[in-house]
Amino acid sequence: DTAVSQTPKYLVTQMGNDKSIKCEQNLGHDTMYWYKQDSKKFLKIMFSYNNKELIINETVPNRFSPKSPDKAHLNLHINSLELGDSAVYFCASSRDRGGNYEQYFGPGTRLTVT
Amino acid sequence: DQQVKQNSPSLSVQEGRISILNCDYTNSMFDYFLWYKKYPAEGPTFLISISSIKDKNEDGRFTVFLNKSAKHLSLHIVPSQPGDSAVYFCAAFNTGGFKTIFGAGTRLFVKA
Numbered sequence: 001d002t003a004v005s006q007t008p009k010y011l012v013t014q015m016g017n018d019k020s021i022k023c024e025q026n027l028g029h030d031t032m033y034w035y036k037q038d039s040k041k042f043l044k045i046m047f048s049y050n051n052k053e054l055i056i057n058e059t060v061p062n063r064f065s066p067k068s069p070d071k072a073h074l075n076l077h078i079n080s081l082e083l084g085d086s087a088v089y090f091c092a093s094s095r096d097r098g099g100n101y102e103q104y105f106g107p108g109t110r111l112t113v114t
Numbered sequence: 115d116q117q118v119k120q121n122s123p124s125l126s127v128q129e130g131r132i133s134i135l136n137c138d139y140t141n142s143m144f145d146y147f148l149w150y151k152k153y154p155a156e157g158p159t160f161l162i163s164i165s166s167i168k169d170k171n172e173d174g175r176f177t178v179f180l181n182k183s184a185k186h187l188s189l190h191i192v193p194s195q196p197g198d199s200a201v202y203f204c205a206a207f208n209t210g211g212f213k214t215i216f217g218a219g220t221r222l223f224v225k226a
Contacts, residue, residue, distance in 0.1 A: 004157070035216075043158070043203065043216040056213055090157050097212045100146050100165065105157030 003027050006091050006106035013081055014114055021076045021109045023091030031055075032074040033092040033103065034066060043090065049074055050097045081113045117141045118206050120217035129226050133191040137204030137217055140185065144206040144215075149178060149189050152201045152219070161202070162189070194224045 004025045013019055025032065033056075034046040047066040048056035054066070063079040074091060088110050092103040119138045127133045137147075145166040150158035164171040164178045164187070171178050177190045191198055204217040 041201075041218050045213055045215075048212065050212075092157070098209065100163065100207075102148060102160035102163065103158075103214065105150075105159070107155070107157050 004091060004093055004104050004106040006089075006109050008109060009107060010110050010112075012112045012114065015081055015083060017081050018077070018079045019081060019111070020078070021089055021091075021111075023074045023076070023106055025072055025091075025093040025104070027093055027095075027104060028072075029093040029095050029104070030071060031094045031097045031101075032068065032071070033094075034074065034076050035090040035092060035105075037088040037090060037108070039087070047074075047076075048097070055097060078111075081111075083113050086111055086113045116217075117144075118204055118215045118217040120202075120204055120220045122220050123218070124221040124223065126223040126225065127194045129196055129224055130193045133189075133194045133198065133222055133224065135189040135191075135202050135204075135220050135222065137187045137189075138185060139187075139206050141206070141208065141215075142182075142185065143208045143210065145209050146207040147178070147180060147187050148205045148207070148214070149176075150203040150205060150216075152203060158203055191222075194222075196224050196226050198222060199224045 031050045033048045049068040052068045068074045088108045091106040094101040094103045148163040149161040152158040180187045201219040203219045
């Protein structure tokens with residue numbers, strides 16, 4: 001009955017590879033997000049989709065591409081992985097794009113690039 | 115450019131006492147503030163929030179205070195329990211930007 005699930009939980013890969021992280025929410029929410037938690041522990045927004053429409057696209061290398069096939073899913077594809085991409089990536093969802101709606105986070109995907 | 119700052123990386127408190135976690139922000143356009151709690155190997159979970167038109171919001175043992183003139187908010191936990199030991203993130207939202215900005219977090223240790 002996990003509200004927001006992410007796969008995989010751990011991902012170890014080599015530089016230059018392409019990888020994807022999948023996210024699904026069963027809460028019926030309209031808005032989904034991808035965050036990156038770097039070594040300094042900041043949670044930084046990368047992308048947000050509202051009803052499959054991209055509404056936030058932060059200054060992220062274009063090697064990162066989100067895809068939302070439907071409003072319950074938001075996947076993150078990363079091309080040509082670099083060492084600096086190593087981080088924990090969190091998916092989240094909220095009822096709507098408004099800030100008064102709390103976000104529900106997935107357990108995170110720890111990506112290690114060697 | 116840290117718009118939301120949590121200047122204390124960690125805080126240690128005795129069980130039963132009050133825990134006070136602080137947060138400062140720089141953007142006066144923020145109109146909603148939230149606190150999230152995070153245990154190791156889990157995602158953050160929502161704890162409590164406050165609108166910028168209020169100065170206090172209470173939910174059980176948790177109270178958030180907002181001082182808009184000082185651009186400061188705090189989370190009070192009374193009484194603190196060992197299960198409260200976690201990382202607490204302060205977050206702020208600007209309705210016009212649809213973006214939530216998180217602080218770096220404060221790790222709370224509650225000693226039994």
